[in-house]
Amino acid sequence: MNAFITTPSISRERAPDGIEHTTARWQTWHCDSNTFQHRYVPGATFYVVKGRARLTFAHGAQLDIEAGDFVSIGDGAEAVWEISAPVETRYAYHDDRRPATEARS
DSSP: OOOOOOOOOEEEEEOOTTHHHHTTTSEEEEEOSSEEEEEOSSOEEEEEEEEEEEEEETTSOEEEEETTEEEEEOTTOEEEEEEEEEEEEEEEEOGGGSOOOGGGO
């Protein structure tokens, strides 16, 4: 039996102009632990307000993030965060399994 397995999407870009206003009503998350593990169900999009971390995903990809980044992680991804500077993000979970689009308006 062949099972079709997909790798969750992961993207990072510099946050667009106006991101502070756009994400003002999103949830805020703070973490100053050395590591944090999370499974993204559903996926999430977040703006890194401050801090720095390396995310290592279960499928092997790594992603370095820092203040000013805009990140989207697809449904089903699992990541261990190695936090090198305390992190604050504003985040929104993906509705009906599609990436949040509010920050792109």
